[in-house]
Amino acid sequence: MSTVFQHSQRLLELPPYIFSEINAIKAEAQKRGVNLLSLAIGDPDQPTPTKIIEELKKAASDPQNHVYSPYEGTLQFKNAVSRWFKNRFGVTLNSENEVLALIGSKEGIAHFPLAFVNPGDKCLYPSPGYPIFSTAIQLAGGIPIAVPHRWENDFQPDLNELENLILVHQPKYLLLNFPCNPTSAVCTRKVMTDIVDLARKHRTILVADNAYSEMYYDVQDRPLSILEIPGAMDVAIEFHSFSKTFNMTGWRIAFAAGNPSLIAGLLRVKTNIDSGPLLAVQKAAEFALNNADELAEPIRNVYRERREIVLNGLRRSGIEYLQPRATFFVWAKVPGNESSMSFVKRLIAEQGLVLTPGIGFGQEGEGFFRMALTVPNQQLHEAIRRLELALKR
Ligand SMILES: Cc1ncc(COP(=O)(O)O)c(C=O)c1O
Structure with a gap:
């Protein structure tokens, strides 16, 4: 059996990895056959030009x-x-x-x-x-x-x-x-x-x-x-x-x-x-x-379209958000008084929709969630549909 070595004090003092809780809920939903859709990934889905x-x-x-x-x-x-x-x-x-x-x-x-x-x-x-x-x-x-x-x-x-x-x-x-x-x-x-x-x-x-x-x-x-x-x-x-x-x-x-x-x-x-x-x-x-201009502009155009799909959906659902002027993220308020972690866990369990809870970005992120526009339009429409269903329950 291999020896388990203790990590350094500097590693032990780092804050716990908050997303492991979410990973567990995702795994559990997948086991139940839920089809997961993630808007939690800060990594572009499109290829390099x-x-x-x-x-x-x-x-x-x-x-x-x-x-x-x-x-x-x-x-x-x-x-x-x-x-x-x-x-x-x-x-x-x-x-x-x-x-x-x-x-x-x-x-x-x-x-x-x-x-x-x-x-x-x-x-x-x-x-x-x-x-x-x-x-x-x-x-x-x-x-x-x-x-x-x-x-x-x-x-x-x-x-x-x-x-x-x-x-x-x-x-x-x-x-x-x-x-x-x-x-x-x-x-x-x-x-x-x-x-x-x-x-x-x-x-x-x-x-x-x-x-x-x-x-x-x-x-x-x-x-x-x-x-x-x-x-x-x-x-x-x-x-x-x-x-x-x-x-x-x-x-x-x-x-x-x-x-x-x-x-x-x-x-x-x-x-x-x-x-x-x-x-x-x-x-x-x-x-x-x-x-740069020639190569980056088509990439920006992809996100321009995606942003509109998500913002229209959030408006329809009555969810408040900060108008994104840059980045491929949308930062929105958790409806009601639910904590960001509970809201995100519920969306995963009930709808298979994975978002990022604001608390994962520090105390001041509580009360918000982040959506990444890193999936194609069709999946964004589907994400909004699932979000609307969750809000109706
Ligand atoms: C705010 C911010 N800074 C820096 C990075 C790191 O980017 P990279 O190391 O790929 O240049 C990221 C990646 O998600 C980021 O969100």
């Missing part, structure tokens, strides 16, 4: 791309990032020291605290939020402090509350995620400018997760880069990803851009852990960025 795959094939067959990448990514890849950044956000980056290739933005966000957080340091993260924001802080020995984002504020932080949290906790960094998973909220230029001013005033690092910057619905709502805000380069690092923009989640390619000392710290951690993304993947990603 063919032209990007063709670039990968070409690059993969060139032996020059079979060796280690430079730790920071190739200069060619980083130049493509700088060109795209200039076109898209009007921000000039120095490819040499203000851009860093990553093996997914999750990798960068998770390693970043190792570079800047000492044991016991506090860091602010958004709640509701992507769960690794807080666990990454914890894994580095830091103390995560939630910044509540609420319905009445369109899920943007309240600036007085934020400044108060900064004054009380003296955080090493403040993490922002706009457009947001799970709420889909975007941030106004005014709020972002105020946040940059706060960070500069209190010498707090700003970590901006912009993984959904290209997943917008209307051109006038195109999300900002924090680096567009004057003075942000003094304090900020921003994470971008190819995963959602180009349906490339499994390819593991992303980048960070921003303050050179923040980039250098993250790079130093990474040189001790990994050896950069596959060179052929960097080539294909470079092609994607050079042709």
Whole structure:
């Protein structure tokens, strides 16, 4: 019999995996022969655009791309990032020291605290939020402090509350995620400018997760880069990803851009852990960025259609939601006084419909649920039908 080894204290201290309860209910429903339909998956169902795959094939067959990448990514890849950044956000980056290739933005966000957080340091993260924001802080020995984002504020932080949290906790960094998973909220230029001013005033690092910057619905709502805000380069690092923009989640390619000392710290951690993304993947990603508009617009169109189906259904059912301006998520209120976990469990058991309970994204997510628009139209119609049936009971 194999020995069971005890996990490290840092792993034992991580919060329990809340979704295991849901997995058990799903398994039980499946056993009863229920046909499950999941809108809980944050992974695009559509393939990567063919032209990007063709670039990968070409690059993969060139032996020059079979060796280690430079730790920071190739200069060619980083130049493509700088060109795209200039076109898209009007921000000039120095490819040499203000851009860093990553093996997914999750990798960068998770390693970043190792570079800047000492044991016991506090860091602010958004709640509701992507769960690794807080666990990454914890894994580095830091103390995560939630910044509540609420319905009445369109899920943007309240600036007085934020400044108060900064004054009380003296955080090493403040993490922002706009457009947001799970709420889909975007941030106004005014709020972002105020946040940059706060960070500069209190010498707090700003970590901006912009993984959904290209997943917008209307051109006038195109999300900002924090680096567009004057003075942000003094304090900020921003994470971008190819995963959602180009349906490339499994390819593991992303980048960070921003303050050179923040980039250098993250790079130093990474040189001790990994050896950069596959060179052929960097080539294909470079092609994607050079042709971003042509490749990303058809993907956005798919979600535009899907969003309408779901929002029409929610309106018909009388369910309140935050109008999604970006991301492929819809964030809606649980009807009545039921907890988000009980509502989601009931939908699975009664209708075989799997949604994500807001509580899975932090305390401030309670009372909400998340729907991912990552299934075809027909399945979205079916999901709405099942939701309506559940509400009638
Ligand atoms: C808010 C947010 N940031 C970052 C990521 C990680 O993306 P990737 O590591 O694929 O770049 C995700 C993935 O779901 C996300 O939702």
